[in-house]
Amino acid sequence: MNDLSDRVALVTGSSSGLGLAAAMALAQRGARLAISSRGGDRLAAAEARLAGTATEVIAVAADIRRPEALEELVSNVEEQLGPIDILIANGGGPRAKPATELDDVDWQEAIPLTLLFVPRLCQLVLPGMRRRGWGRIVAINSVSARQPIPGLALSNALRPAVLGYLKTLSQEVATDGVTVNAVLPGYTRTERLEELALSMAERTGQNAVDIMTEQGSGSAMRRLAEPREIGDTVAFLASPQASYITGQGVVVDGGYFKGLV
Numbered sequence: 001m002n003d004l005s006d007r008v009a010l011v012t013g014s015s016s017g018l019g020l021a022a023a024m025a026l027a028q029r030g031a032r033l034a035i036s037s038r039g040g041d042r043l044a045a046a047e048a049r050l051a052g053t054a055t056e057v058i059a060v061a062a063d064i065r066r067p068e069a070l071e072e073l074v075s076n077v078e079e080q081l082g083p084i085d086i087l088i089a090n091g092g093g094p095r096a097k098p099a100t101e102l103d104d105v106d107w108q109e110a111i112p113l114t115l116l117f118v119p120r121l122c123q124l125v126l127p128g129m130r131r132r133g134w135g136r137i138v139a140i141n142s143v144s145a146r147q148p149i150p151g152l153a154l155s156n157a158l159r160p161a162v163l164g165y166l167k168t169l170s171q172e173v174a175t176d177g178v179t180v181n182a183v184l185p186g187y188t189r190t191e192r193l194e195e196l197a198l199s200m201a202e203r204t205g206q207n208a209v210d211i212m213t214e215q216g217s218g219s220a221m222r223r224l225a226e227p228r229e230i231g232d233t234v235a236f237l238a239s240p241q242a243s244y245i246t247g248q249g250v251v252v253d254g255g256y257f258k259g260l261v
């Protein structure tokens with residue numbers, strides 16, 4: 001399916017995990033891709049991996065916590081590939097801590113990493129999308145925005161804030177042809193998940209593999225998600241076929257969330 005041919009997509013946090021899976025799914029649909037992370041070997045390896053599948057791929061290093069790095073990222077991508085049609089906003093998750101152990105430093109570190117980079121990136125790409133009358137913004141969020149996950153107080157607090165921002169934005173830009181959505185993954189087999197399991201193992205003395213098995217068994221499907229399952233949903237929301245979907249948080253969790261909405 002080449003429905004994204006000639007579309008330019010920027011995917012942040014795409015050297016691994018869900019961001020890389022989203023980049024791969026966009027590449028399969030023919031998008032011209034810019035991937036990004038803090039840089040280093042993992043980003044270079046992701047670029048090499050995508051080179052065989054994407055029409056065109058570039059890799060640009062940028063720390064999403066720094067506003068000026070985001071400005072440079074967007075202008076660098078637009079210089080090399082042209083105007084950005086699709087933004088996939090993703091990054092590293094905040095520290096895993098229970099609410100009773102949080103201090104000010106935790107909040108100060110988590111807010112730019114989990115919340116602020118989303119509006120900052122949106123502000124940079126939106127003027128062009130609105131002028132051209134077409135755009136897709138998809139943020140990778142978390143099922144924790146629907147159902148708080150024990151021990152992840154920062155994620156539980158900040159993910160809903162991102163959704164509140166995106167919902168508001170979606171209302172403001174809908175008539176300009178720009179859709180704004182989020183994908184809310186459940187437990188997915190990535191490096192981040194392994195890190196969380198290891199940190200929980202340290203705290204509780206449990207085995208990290210058992211923790212991951214338990215996380216998978218919390219879903220109705222009794223298994224973890226594979227990154228591809230999240231990437232395909234992101235790519236669908238970025239596609240022309242998703243033209244009447246905006247302001248939504250699409251949960252992709254194998255039935256982990258037990259509420260109605």
Ligand SMILES: NC(=O)c1ccc[n+]([C@@H]2O[C@H](COP(=O)([O-])OP(=O)(O)OC[C@H]3O[C@@H](n4cnc5c(N)ncnc54)[C@H](OP(=O)(O)O)[C@@H]3O)[C@@H](O)[C@H]2O)c1
Pocket residue numbers: 012013014015016017018019036037038039040042043062063064065090091092093094113140141142143184185186187188189190191192193
């Ligand atoms: N995996 C899950 O089960 C799950 C479930 C729900 C939500 N999520 C959320 O989804 C997001 C992605 O998770 P993941 O599992 O794919 O994690 P991951 O494998 O650790 O990937 C995180 C990506 O973000 C990049 N990154 C981290 N800090 C960055 C920074 N300051 N600036 C720029 N890039 C940065 C990393 O690249 P570099 O290290 O190269 O910079 C990497 O490409 C996270 O926010 C996570 O909390 C994950």
